[in-house]
Amino acid sequence: xxxxxxxxxxxxxxxxxxxxxxxxxxxxxxxxxxxxxxxxxxxxxxxxxxxxxxxxxxxxxxxxxxxxxxxxxxxxxxxxxxxxxxxxxxxxxxxxxxxxxxxxxxxxxxxxxxxxxxxxxxxxxxxxxxxxxxxxxxxxxxxxxxxxxxxxxxxxxxxxxxxxxxxxxxxxxxxxxxxxxxxxxxxxxxxxxxxxxxxxxxxxxxxxxxxxxxxxxxxxxxxxxxxxxxxxxxxxxxxxxxxxxxxxxxxxxxxxxxxxxxxxxxxxxxxxxxxxxxxxxxxxxxxxxxxxxxxxxxxxxxxxxxxxxxxxxxxxxxxxxxxxxxxxxxxxxxxxxxxxxxxxxxxxxxxxxxxxxxxxxxxxxxxxxxxxxxxxxxxxxxxxxxxxxx
Amino acid sequence: xxxxxxxxxxxxxxxxxxxxxxxxxxxxxxxxxxxxxxxxxxxxxxxxxxxxxxxxxxxxxxxxxxxxxxxxxxxxxxxxxxxxxxxxxxxxxxxxxxxxxxxxxxxxxxxxxxxxxxxxxxxxxxxxxxxxxxxxxxxxxxxxxxxxxxxxxxxxxxxxxxxxxxxxxxxxxxxxxxxxxxxxxxxxxxxxxx
Numbered sequence: 392x393x394x395x396x397x398x399x400x401x402x403x404x405x406x407x408x409x410x411x412x413x414x415x416x417x418x419x420x421x422x423x424x425x426x427x428x429x430x431x432x433x434x435x436x437x438x439x440x441x442x443x444x445x446x447x448x449x450x451x452x453x454x455x456x457x458x459x460x461x462x463x464x465x466x467x468x469x470x471x472x473x474x475x476x477x478x479x480x481x482x483x484x485x486x487x488x489x490x491x492x493x494x495x496x497x498x499x500x501x502x503x504x505x506x507x508x509x510x511x512x513x514x515x516x517x518x519x520x521x522x523x524x525x526x527x528x529x530x531x532x533x534x535x536x537x538x539x540x541x542x543x544x545x546x547x548x549x550x551x552x553x554x555x556x557x558x559x560x561x562x563x564x565x566x567x568x569x570x571x572x573x574x575x576x577x578x579x580x581x582x583x584x585x586x587x588x589x590x591x592x593x594x595x596x597x598x599x600x601x602x603x604x605x606x607x608x609x610x611x612x613x614x615x616x617x618x619x620x621x622x623x624x625x626x627x628x629x630x631x632x633x634x635x636x637x638x639x640x641x642x643x644x645x646x647x648x649x650x651x652x653x654x655x656x657x658x659x660x661x662x663x664x665x666x667x668x669x670x671x672x673x674x675x676x677x678x679x680x681x682x683x684x685x686x687x688x689x690x691x692x693x694x695x696x697x698x699x700x701x702x703x704x705x706x707x708x709x710x711x712x713x714x715x716x717x718x719x720x721x722x723x724x725x726x727x728x729x730x731x732x733x734x735x736x737x738x739x740x741x742x743x744x745x746x747x748x749x750x751x752x753x754x755x756x757x758x759x760x761x762x763x764x765x766x767x768x769x770x771x772x773x774x775x776x777x778x779x780x781x
Numbered sequence: 782x783x784x785x786x787x788x789x790x791x792x793x794x795x796x797x798x799x800x801x802x803x804x805x806x807x808x809x810x811x812x813x814x815x816x817x818x819x820x821x822x823x824x825x826x827x828x829x830x831x832x833x834x835x836x837x838x839x840x841x842x843x844x845x846x847x848x849x850x851x852x853x854x855x856x857x858x859x860x861x862x863x864x865x866x867x868x869x870x871x872x873x874x875x876x877x878x879x880x881x882x883x884x885x886x887x888x889x890x891x892x893x894x895x896x897x898x899x900x901x902x903x904x905x906x907x908x909x910x911x912x913x914x915x916x917x918x919x920x921x922x923x924x925x926x927x928x929x930x931x932x933x934x935x936x937x938x939x940x941x942x943x944x945x946x947x948x949x950x951x952x953x954x955x956x957x958x959x960x961x962x963x964x965x966x967x968x969x970x971x972x973x974x975x
Binding site for chain 1 (some may be wrong): 782783786787790791793794795797798800801802803806935
């Protein structure tokens with residue numbers, strides 16, 4: 392509880408309630424906690440809303456368009472205009488829908504990303520809890536989001552929605568393994584699962600120490616978040632809107648917001664685990680954290696603007712045949728290095744950087760030579776002469 | 782090696798990021814429009830019109846309704862019919878320009894406007910008062926004489942009815958107001974210059 396008591400907002404509210412109002416201790420504690428939670432959650436949702444605008448703007452520029460520019464300066468109020476529009480829309484629940492699950496799914500989608508905020512340090516000394524299994528906790532919360540997707544797909548009473556959510560679960564099962572492997576490498580390096588410990592262990596950013604881990608994290612995260620090129624769950628050319636097909640009004644809005652908030656959360660994770668969190672020179676720590684998060688979000692938008700959507704079989708083949716062995720190589724290399732230097736000095740860390748970049752430069756092309764990502768011809772399928780020649 | 786194609790693609794989109802957006806912000810910015818644009822608001826020069834109704838006869842959709850009156854004048858002496866009704870239903874017009882091609886006296890021209898949205902279909906029908914009152918912004922489509930004079934309909938200069946057509950003033954010697962002024966350099970009826 393020490394970080395909470397160091398928090399100015401908490402201690403200010405606590406002191407105001409006990410001293411000025413003369414309230415009891417438990418009330419002061421509760422109100423202080425609520426004040427902190429209000430600021431963290433609302434600030435996060437604000438950044439999530441801002442990201443919906445930013446992504447549209449950035450993707451627009453990537454496609455030689457202008458993007459939203461009518462509402463407010465540079466269209467920055469577009470997200471608010473969208474929210475107002477969604478609030479006024481009719482809220483339709485299909486007759487065949489499972490009402491309880493159908494209404495609960497958006498909340499279940501948004502809740503875990505807010506819960507995961509508890510362990511995210513936004514700056515030096517500003518975090519709600521320094522959980523000693525924070526990395527595991529965040530991964531578990533990420534798993535709940537796909538439960539919400541399955542709930543939405545099942546309860547819609549719509550085949551397309553169910554298919555979309557089934558794809559999401561298949562993708563999650565496949566990509567959770569490389570993702571956890573990448574995080575395992577980080578945990579080995581830092582010797583802890585606590586976010587604060589991981590940041591303090593990064594004398595050299597883990598992006599340099601574990602380049603393979605960062606790459607695997609990026610790929611697996613974009614699959615977990617159903618972002619392009621892995622957005623088969625809502626592939627409009629095949630599935631109308633996937634699990635979002637039957638949702639309308641603000642329920643759709645909450646799903647949309649939750650999706651973008653999850654991306655922001657992934658950016659925060661990437662900044663903490665690979666980019667040294669809040670640490671850097673001159674600027675205040677909160678600002679550095681935000682800059683790193685928005686750097687990640689920019690790259691995410693860039694990938695979205697570039698890559699076309701893959702087929703579900705391509706996605707799963709890629710996960711199991713390529714990404715999984717790559718993550719094994721990564722974990723093996725980091726484990727050996729950790730055994731060799733349990734508590735690496737700065738020089739040893741730089742040696743690890745060099746070794747790991749060489750391993751990455753060897754492993755990626757070698758695996759590409761070994762692994763054949765082409766889907767094997769199904770039995771009885773007519774093989775075209777072109778395919779035969781290849 | 783896997784991933785090379787992805788990197789190439791990222792470079793391609795990054796080049797687009799640094800480029801100026803191709804968007805033209807329509808109400809504020811406009812694309813340069815061709816002067817031969819076949820647009821709305823037909824330009825009609827009432828002084829040139831004889832009321833022959835060729836436009837109505839040639840219209841493939843039959844959306845031009847024209848009613849004329851002898852007006853007491855003698856058309857043998859060059860007097861024109863008075864056009865009482867001249868309705869063009871622009872809601873059904875396909876802007877083929879057949880009426881303009883059909884007009885023997887170059888009285889009807891295509892317009893150069895395209896922003897004429899209305900809330901009701903009836904409002905899209907323009908009548909003789911509207912056609913008379915409109916500013917004259919004739920499109921140069923099928924009117925080569927306008928192009929020869931480098932006429933730009935978007936400059937907003939209403940044309941004098943004498944300058945609008947290919948018609949020679951000597952076709953109507955009975956109407957002194959149609960005769961060219963001193964110093965007119967246009968060809969005579971025989972195609973000769975003065």
